[in-house]
Amino acid sequence: MVKYRGSSLMRTSSTTKFLSRMKSLKKIALHVVVLLAFSILVFVFKTQSILEEVLLLSRSQESESESQHLQASVGKLWDAPFSNGLHPCIKLSAKYEVMPSALGSNRFLTVRSNGGLNQMRAGISDMVAVAHIMNATLVIPQMDKRSFWQDSSTFSDIFDELHFITTLQGDVRIVKELPKDLESIPRVRKHFTSWSGMGYYKEMTQLWKDYQVIHVPKSDSRLANNDLPPDIQRLRCRAMYHALRFSAPIESLGKKLVERLRSHRGRYIALHLRYEKDMLAFTGCTYGLTDSESEELRIMRKNTNHWKVKQINSTEQRRGGFCPLTPKEAAIFLQALGYPPSTLIYIAAGDIYGGDAHLLELMSRFPNLVLKVDQFVYGSMGVSKYSNVLKSTTRCLLS
Known part of the structure; x- marks a missing residue:
């Protein structure tokens, strides 16, 4: 009976100790979980902070790169255009025949340039080439005074007249005005057909048999795209970009x-x-x-x-x-x-x-x-x- 009670007391004491240990383990486990959770939170916070710094740095680098790219792109907008291998083509070839100063001295081409300034420049360059092809003396062109602008300027108001004459003296004979003795004689008024080739203008030289003066009321003959010889195109370039210099x-x-x-x-x-x-x-x-x-x-x-x-x-x-x-x-x-x-x-x-x-x-x-x-x-x-x-x-x- 006594033994039984002692044994029971021992079992009770062991159970109490076991339960006490369990509570201690739970507390320890709880502390560990709390500590682990806190560590995870700290880790996440630190990681997020690092990621944000990396992201900001990346965005900053991207922004700087985009800014540099934009500056480079904008810079290209203001650069001179690529030549694509093109170069000025005004020099004469060995086949080009320089015109004697007396050639065309009894044949005169008078011209009234039409349109705005750019159109008149192109038309005058065309007429220089036409005069050369037809072996004619070109009279300084008249400027358009009837257009929308109602402009009263003369050739010498806009361009350096002497420079125009001397620059082209090896290409075509140019005079400031029609000789007095030819002002009252009959002249032919001719609208040259646009985009015509060399054969057309050679055919037009037949007009010299009956007339000394051909008047061209419009200068835009558009010689640029009709397979003229390279030297004639070079002549047009010389007239446009060298001879037609603006007045002082x-x-x-x-x-x-x-x-x-x-x-x-x-x-x-x-x-x-x-x-x-x-x-x-x-x-x-x-x-x-x-x-x-x-x-x-x-x-x-x-x-x-x-x-x-x-x-x-x-x-x-x-x-x-x-x-x-x-x-x-x-x-x-x-x-x-x-x-x-x-x-x-x-x-x-x-x-x-x-x-x-x-x-x-x-x-x-x-x-x-x-x-x-x-x-x-x-x-x-x-x-x-x-x-x-x-x-x-x-x-x-x-x-």
């Missing part, structure tokens, strides 16, 4: 204008939209215009006698690529090339048709837009755009 007052004014344009930020875009009233009326392009604007252009085209085509389908013109870009389309094009919104743009043209209403999209995409930079030079107040206005232009833009 215009050269001086041009340099001052460029200096003034660069004085603000250095780099800039001079954008000629070709979006003037006469251009749109001539081409019949009315995309984006109101009905009243389209009608105004139609009336202008109808009332301009020397514009032969009166009825034009604007949609077909645009589909055929014969219309200028709208100001909005020009803005999208410049953005696509990579020019940033901060780019300084000068509108190098006459009055944009429709004014601010049509320029709104361009101005919203490129806020640094300067209008009417050369409104005095290209004037719309009945004054010459090249010569008569030089003094007033200088006062307005350069003072």
